[in-house]
Amino acid sequence: MTYTISQVAKKLNVTIYTIRYYDKEGLFPFLDRTASGNRIFKEQDIEWIDLICCLKSTGMQIKDIRTLIENCTLENAVLDKSLQMLMDHKKAVQKEIEEIHHKLETIDYKIKHLPEMYERIVNKPSN
Amino acid sequence: MTYTISQVAKKLNVTIYTIRYYDKEGLFPFLDRTASGNRIFKEQDIEWIDLICCLKSTGMQIKDIRTLIENCTLENAVLDKSLQMLMDHKKAVQKEIEEIHHKLETIDYKIKHLPEMYERIVNKPSN
DNA sequence: ATAAATCCTCGAGATAACTAGAGGTCAAGA
DNA sequence: TCTTGACCTCTAGTTATCTCGAGGATTTAT
Secondary structure, three states, X not given: OEEOHHHHHHHHOOOHHHHHHHHHOOOOOOOEEOOOOOEEEEHHHXXXXXXXXXXXXXXXXXXXXXXXXXXXXXXXXXXXXXXXXXXXXXXHHXXXXXXXXXXXXXXXXXXXXXXXXXXXXXXXXHO | OEEOHHHHXXXXXXXXHHHHHHHHOOOOOOOEEOOOOOEEEEHHHHHHHHHHHXXXXXXXXXXXXXXXXXXXXXXXXXXXXXXHHHHHHHHHHHHHHHHHHHHHHHHHHHHHHHHHHHHHHHOHHHO
16 A cells, blocks of 8 residues: 555655655655656555654654664665663653743733733833 | 833743734733833733743734733723633643543554554555 | 944745645546 | 657755854843
């Protein structure tokens, strides 16, 4: 079973522009083509692309994803490096979430004090 | 007690370029200036700027922050709208965190299966 | 008083990640 | 056969958010 670019786009909820862009950026070195040049997406390709989209949407930059993928697809592939990158990313995202929780608390605090903060601004004529 | 732009930058861990940019974008309509034009940051200003940076770093766009601030500083200020925006943002961020948690699980799953996903790519000569 | 540091504005440049249109190929259905 | 639609590449444009340098004024420290 294979898919076309528009089927994959729908399945993974991205645009075909994005898929082509990612491919151009070297994120899908594993893709095959038909004789006439159309991309062919196999099940396992979609597994990879799903991971790549997951990494992207959790904040990993394209150039880092490229590095990760390259470490899997090079002749002398260094799988450990890719695994390490994934685990590092996971840790970074968790830390990020921690910080966001903290910021949400700050926002909460500000919400409570907004009326007085607002007063200070509004009663500005006197300063 | 007042602060200069570089003191505020240090305090809130942003660059002075960013502060000027935010000001230019209308995020600090409450700021006063010295006779010669230098920005003066009062304690309450820093409260606001801290909130604004908090919103920014949790993903609120500048144009939305501007709207929020405008609703606080206009003549006929609509504080309720600002409060609503803050609470909506908070909810959106919480939902975002949920989704990220879910994506982390996906990444975890992929980490476990990376060796076999990798095999499939490496043994490509046969497909 | 003067040199160094800091401030200002304005406008241009940088960066990341798309987004889209032009112009063309190709395969399948009416 | 011809038209429709989906695909292709290439290039350029867009958006958001900074980032920085030039050129000039002002403040601070010696």
